[in-house]
Amino acid sequence: MNLENKVWDTIVVGGGPAGMTAAGRSAELGKTTLLLEKNNRLGEKLLITGGGRCNVTNNKLDFNLLVSSYKDKPKALYSLFSQFGAGDTLDFFNSRGMETKVEAEDRVFPVSDSAVSVWQVLQDYISNNNVEIMNNSSVISVQKNNDLFIINTNNGSFKSKSLILAVGGKSRPETGSTGDGFKWLEDLGHTIIDSSLALVPIAIKTEWIKSLPGLSFADVGLNVYSYGKKTLELEANSYLLTLE
Numbered sequence: 001m002n003l004e005n006k007v008w009d010t011i012v013v014g015g016g017p018a019g020m021t022a023a024g025r026s027a028e029l030g031k032t033t034l035l036l037e038k039n040n041r042l043g044e045k046l047l048i049t050g051g052g053r054c055n056v057t058n059n060k061l062d063f064n065l066l067v068s069s070y071k072d073k074p075k076a077l078y079s080l081f082s083q084f085g086a087g088d089t090l091d092f093f094n095s096r097g098m099e100t101k102v103e104a105e106d107r108v109f110p111v112s113d114s115a116v117s118v119w120q121v122l123q124d125y126i127s128n129n130n131v132e133i134m135n136n137s138s139v140i141s142v143q144k145n146n147d148l149f150i151i152n153t154n155n156g157s158f159k160s161k162s163l164i165l166a167v168g169g170k171s172r173p174e175t176g177s178t179g180d181g182f183k184w185l186e187d188l189g190h191t192i193i194d195s196s197l198a199l200v201p202i203a204i205k206t207e208w209i210k211s212l213p214g215l216s217f218a219d220v221g222l223n224v225y226s227y228g229k230k231t232l233e234l235e236a237n238s239y240l241l242t243l244e
Helices: 017-028 046-052 063-067 075-083 086-094 115-128 180-187
Strands: 007-013 033-036 100-103 107-110 132-134 139-145 148-153 156-165 216-218 222-226 229-234 240-242
Touching: 007 017, 007 148, 017 033, 017 115, 017 156, 033 156, 046 115, 046 229, 063 075, 086 100, 086 107, 086 115, 107 115, 139 180, 156 180
Parallel strands: 007 033, 007 156, 033 132
Antiparallel strands: 100 107, 139 148, 148 156, 216 240, 222 229
16 A cells, blocks of 8 residues: 555654654554654664663663652653653663663663663664564644544655654764754644753862963864763864853
8 A cells, every 4th residue: 555545643753762662562452553753764863872871761760759850840741751661771672682781970871881772772672563564754734634644754744643753853964963853843733842952060180280271272183981981972063161
């Protein structure tokens, strides 16, 4: 059957970890599921997180303790984490053969130290549940017509009873996180709060650098090491480093 002529139970837009998990679960529950991804493969950002190691989750298994880590402690988080928290995430991956380990600040990584291990579990999850995948499919617009969603893409228009947008924010445009989802949600009638940039502090123990407060450097390259192993490398570009 032509995929455009079919009315899907669920269409998921965005093939990152959230989208892959959502699509796999939808299909696991017996729903016909189509996953649309703009890149030529799923999980582009997943594969580079944590310096390629992928910080899967944290080891705060008590969701009350986890919620307390959030500044505003929104009540909605209690409901979300009680339904699927860090422990459930660990069970998901461990039960599928991916061993994990806990490192500093309760961060959980795959024992393999490779994000590919995480990617493979999610890839197998959607494949085993027969999720239909369309890569290189950029969404142009999203509409609601009566009880059906209509998702218009460069590869045609697709209809579904349910729609899950898992397209991320604006954090890494080169991986597909360009913020398009905010416009689609607004078109569907949701209220969108404008996002804003944030400064990220880096605490450095080296003494000499503490004598340079107030200086800014353009075109800065950056190498980050954790326990003697390089975890991040940014070539000199338009980054601005300010010492305070």
